[in-house]
Amino acid sequence: MAKFNPKQMEYYVTTLQDVLTKTQETADHVSPFFVKLNDAKEAGKLADMDKAAFVEIKAEFDDAVSNYQENAKTLAGLQVPVRFLGVHKTLAKAYQDYANATEMMADSLNEKDQTINEANFKQSEEDQATFLNKIQAQVAKIFGA
Numbered sequence: 001m002a003k004f005n006p007k008q009m010e011y012y013v014t015t016l017q018d019v020l021t022k023t024q025e026t027a028d029h030v031s032p033f034f035v036k037l038n039d040a041k042e043a044g045k046l047a048d049m050d051k052a053a054f055v056e057i058k059a060e061f062d063d064a065v066s067n068y069q070e071n072a073k074t075l076a077g078l079q080v081p082v083r084f085l086g087v088h089k090t091l092a093k094a095y096q097d098y099a100n101a102t103e104m105m106a107d108s109l110n111e112k113d114q115t116i117n118e119a120n121f122k123q124s125e126e127d128q129a130t131f132l133n134k135i136q137a138q139v140a141k142i143f144g145a
Contacts, residue, residue, distance in 0.1 A: 009081050013142075016078075019071045019095075020139065030064040033057045037109075037116075047114060054114050061106035068099035084142055091138035094131050101127035 037057050040049045075092040105124035108117040 005081070008079060012078065012081055012084070015074065016139070016142065019074055022067060022071055026064050026067040030060050033060040041116060046116065049114065051114065054109075055111055058106065058109045058111050061102070061109060065099065065103045065106050068095075068102050072096040072099045087138050087141045091135060091142070094134035094138060098128060098131035098135060101131055 033056070036053070040046050046054075072092070072095050075088075075095050078088070078092075080088040101124050104120050104127070108120040108124065110117070
């Protein structure tokens, strides 16, 4: 039986907290761009939106996706204490799925004709909520253990 390694546990928890902090910072940063896009979409004024603003929103979404994909790689490559192997595997999968869902949203924006693939955008919103709940459940298990 492997011995408990407090240094490994400390590194794991610190890295996990770092990923969660970066995730929240990314979400906080991209949120105003999402709100601006969603307001224009709901008002039926996407076509009237300033082209530069639409391009900026797309760029911000793409940056968020890059951050989330980087976090997913960090989680996938993390040395995990034995007692958290199963929970972490579920967490890492849910986080990768979350990153992929955000990518679907970013990809639903078409800069050329300033449109949104509504079906993909809506599916992405639903998927992000689902995977975020899964992530939160696994994090609660880790920090509540």
